[in-house]
Amino acid sequence: xxxxxxxxxxxxxxxxxxxxxxxxxxxxxxxxxxxxxxxxxxxxxxxxxxxxxxxxxxxxxxxxxxxxxxxxxxxxxxxxxxxxxxxxxxxxxxxxxxxxxxxxxxxxxxxxxxxxxxxxxxxxxxxxxxxxxxxxxxxxxxxxxxxxxxxxxxxxxxxxxxxxxxxxxxxxxxxxxxxxxxx
Numbered sequence: 001x002x003x004x005x006x007x008x009x010x011x012x013x014x015x016x017x018x019x020x021x022x023x024x025x026x027x028x029x030x031x032x033x034x035x036x037x038x039x040x041x042x043x044x045x046x047x048x049x050x051x052x053x054x055x056x057x058x059x060x061x062x063x064x065x066x067x068x069x070x071x072x073x074x075x076x077x078x079x080x081x082x083x084x085x086x087x088x089x090x091x092x093x094x095x096x097x098x099x100x101x102x103x104x105x106x107x108x109x110x111x112x113x114x115x116x117x118x119x120x121x122x123x124x125x126x127x128x129x130x131x132x133x134x135x136x137x138x139x140x141x142x143x144x145x146x147x148x149x150x151x152x153x154x155x156x157x158x159x160x161x162x163x164x165x166x167x168x169x170x171x172x173x174x175x176x177x178x179x180x181x182x183x
Contacts, residue, residue: 002099003044005056007037016056016095026089027060034059034096042098054099061092127154132162140170148178 004017010025029035034057042052066088073082128146131154143151155171158164 002042002049002052002054004042005039005052005054005098006041007056007058008040009037013040016098018095018098021061021092021094023064023090023092025091026063027091027093029060029091031060031062056098057096058093059096061094064090064092066090125149125153127157131157134167136164136166136170139167143171143174144177146174148175148182151175151178 004015006013006015008014009027012025014022014024016022027035036055037058039052039054039056042049042054069086069088071084071086074080128142128150134142139154143154146154151171151174155168155175158167158171
């Protein structure tokens with residue numbers, strides 16, 4: 001079991017232990033949520049692993065601001081003086097576990113077979129190939145030729161991922177037109 005790890009966050013590297021609290025550059029995760037930083041190295045008990053397959057779990061304790069840094073400019077004999085300040089955006093994190101991914105990987109395959117029959121039905125209805133690369137104009141034009149299942153799948157994808165208003169409106173209009181033809 002690894003007792004320490006080196007992680008990379010915001011272009012900086014930190015040596016961390018379980019239960020340790022760190023002040024790092026601002027992370028895009030909300031307070032109270034967990035995330036998994038990149039693991040560079042793990043070690044403990046005299047062993048060092050340069051290519052770890054372990055995961056470090058970190059919890060965001062809070063977002064804070066650093067101390068104010070004063071920056072002053074002045075030119076002699078001219079009376080020119082300027083003063084500005086800067087406070088860095090920081091996040092306080094707590095390392096919850098090191099090496100927890102091996103147990104999660106074994107738990108995921110056991111849960112997957114129980115949910116597999118439910119997920120097989122939506123797998124047939126997928127948005128068209130390369131849908132993510134389409135522009136809103138492409139979607140409005142090409143969606144008229146798609147099957148109803150593909151249009152509905154594209155609408156789900158759009159709401160979950162891209163959430164472009166024009167594309168959602170075009171897909172909803174296409175669904176309404178196709179339902180009027182059928183009904």
